[in-house]
Amino acid sequence: MKVLIVGTGGVGGYFGGRMAKAGHDVTFIARGAHKKAMEENGLEVKSINGDFSLDKVTVTDTISEAATPDLVIISVKAWQVKDIAMQLKDVISDHTLVLPLQNGVLASDELKEELPEKNVLAGLCRIISKIDSPGKINHLAVDPVIVFGECDNSKTDRVLELEKVFYDSGFKGQVPKDIQAALWKKFISICVSAWLAITRSTYGEVREQKETRQVMRDLFDEVALLANKKGVNIESDFVDKTMAFIDTFPPDSTSSLTRDVWEGKPSELEYQNGTVVKLADEIGLDVPVNRFIYYSLILMEKRARKQ
Template identity: 45%
Template sequence: MHTVIIGVGGVGGYFGGKIAHSGQKVTLVARGKHLKAIRQNGLQVKSIDGDFVTHPFMVTDTIDVVEKADLVLICTKSWQVPEVAALIKPILKEDTIVIPLQNGADNAEKVRAVVDPRHVVGGLCKIYSKIEAPGIILHFGHPPEIIFGELDGSTTKRLNRIQQLFDTAGFKNTISANIEVAIWSKFMFIATVSGLGALTRATIGEMYENKETHHILKETATEIYNVGIAKGVLFPKDIVEQIIAFIGKQPYDSTASTQRDIIEGRPSELENFNGFIVTEGKKLGIATPTNKFIYSCLLPMEEKARK
């Protein structure tokens, strides 16, 4: 199978690197200094599970030269998904599978709005990773995992093909019978810690241990739960408690990528996280005061970064 990775940051660089390092055919679509470094030296992955260097089949910034794909992993930021979905159209075959892996609750919907919905499989990943330097990916926390599944909950042969590819690459992967709940559960975690983390400049452990910020974390997650339920997401009743407990199990000094983006003055996924909940809450008539406060306080920084 030919796997094409769109976006070679912490997520695309790690998982694309693992697939390529296992001897499978991988094309990386990257840009700038990162692209140049990978072409010259290969993709270097520094990982708590073991370092490696891999030389993928192709590294390019031009989709026109990419061969038709069997699997496309979209690993960009959430706001870039519609543009990327349009970009990949020329490399899709009849049976090409497209999986968006970035954080956010509606990425599969964004892809399905642009390409034929039959191509799209829901997905998410769990990993702490980032670009350390051009051509170098640093994986510094959490056992890497991709969770994926059909959006209608069905069991299909193509899921087994994807799993075989991921198994060969050597990282944990799980087929989900309800990928929507899995995506929204991950979204609840990441949106809850990201915005408040950017606002407080605190680590996940610091926010969890402090009585006041712990309470705000729970309020944020509860509002996400209420919006999700109104949209038909079949959350388990104790999902907020599960997510808060999961937050408490994260490395004390860990931070979320969106939190780091905001603090460092880069465009972030604020609009796709807390902003998304505020917008959907308005549509559905659900109050989201905590998410609105976090979003509103961070919005000036976001607007400045995007200028």
């Protein structure tokens, strides 16, 4: 399978690396020192599931230079999706699958604004990983999985075949009964990232302090209620499961949004807590915890985008 990885960070580097190791024809989109290191030394992946390396990889910083792929995995930041969609227009064929793995619930819709609906899947991933240094990926926690499907939840041959490709590449692929519910379930859990940023704390610190743990719980309750109000099927005990899931994270771990805010970089704030506020306002739902968190960081976000 010809695979194009758009965004070779912790997510794209890991999943693309596994697929290349399994023998697929993978092209990585990377830039700067990361691209140079991959050109010279290949890709090295440190993982809780076993380290591996690729002595030689195909890497470019220009999407238009890539051969027409069978599969595009988009693993850039959420705010970059619209621009990526425009760049993919001249690269994909009628049969190319475009799979976004962004945090949030808007990526597939944004892709379909520029690309044919038949090309676009819906998806998410679960993994805690990052670039340790140029050309080196570190998978720190969580058993990696890509959850994906047709946007209308039809179980087509192409998604079932892709599920097998992922398993054969050394990580889990999962086609759920309801991909929209799956997207919202992850969305609920990631919205705590901005709370970590505000408190300048790790998952372990936030979950162990009674007061900050309660704010985390209230935040999750708001997003779960919003999902249900929008007709998404979120089980009544899902917030309890989310709290239990976060309790399994390494105590010193954080999220990409958290680190971006701390480092003064543009973050996915608008696509996480900002989206909660926007969608809640559309239906007249009060989400005070998410609104406070969003408003507390919005000026920092604006400054980061002016740099």
